[in-house]
Amino acid sequence: MSKPKLALVQLAVGAKKAVNLANARSKVLEASKAGANMVVLPECFNSPYGTQYFAQYAEEVDSKRPSESLKALSAMAQESKVYLVGGSIPELEPDTGNLFNTCTVWGPDGLLLAKHRKVHLFDIDFPGKIVFKESEVLKPGNALTEFATPWGKFGLGICYDMRFPEMAMVAARRGCVGMIYPGAFNTTTGPLHWELLLRARAMDNQIFTAACSPARDLNATYQAWGHSTIVDPYARVLATTNEAENIVYSDLDMDLVDEVRRSVPINTQRRFDLYPDVAATGHTDE
């Protein structure tokens, strides 16, 4: 099948972890019944998003000793027979006590396919609007991550990671056909940059991009932007939504990746002689 259906579950996340897990399960099943082959959950899908919550909700991420959220994700993927990008959860590394913001990806057999620790921590200071410092409590991951599906390889990033074009560029040069970002932008930077970043990453790399947010909770300390969005390799928005709980669907025509690359062949026109400090890794002319 060259047109898998992608579903982004813009989940309403609250303070009760068990409720979040149950809600995620019912939405993943709903998406699967609607024909989705790949389903994405948002950043921090099992806990409210905020530095004050990470330690309280954190779990070990070890598929050999699955914790509450990992068991739930594995079961959801298996029950619904989808590729499941399990949003992210706060991860506790038991040996060091370090905390990470971590995404896990599951196959339709319920087995763990990939684990990505957020590489670029969300530290911003937008005067009069928002100050947020993930690095006060989290450590950054130190690896780029991709996972294989029957429709091609996808790169993974978490939210703020989408601001770094190098990550998506390297994934595309390594043959990824898309980037998936569980994310939780806010009401200051969301309207400014969320869609623009997704379209930019798609356009520069001629890949699909998708970002899945939690729904906005007006009682939460952090107001998520919502607007979960899927973009095609021409940088066209295929599907999006507002801030309410919802599932965003789109069929992905995988032939578009080659089509746009034939029409606008930037992949074979790069001048690495003029920018030798930019890696040519995986570039099609190598």
Ligand SMILES: NC(=O)CCC(=O)C(=O)O
């Ligand atoms: N959770 C995040 O990383 C938020 C990123 C964000 O809002 C941004 O503007 O970047």
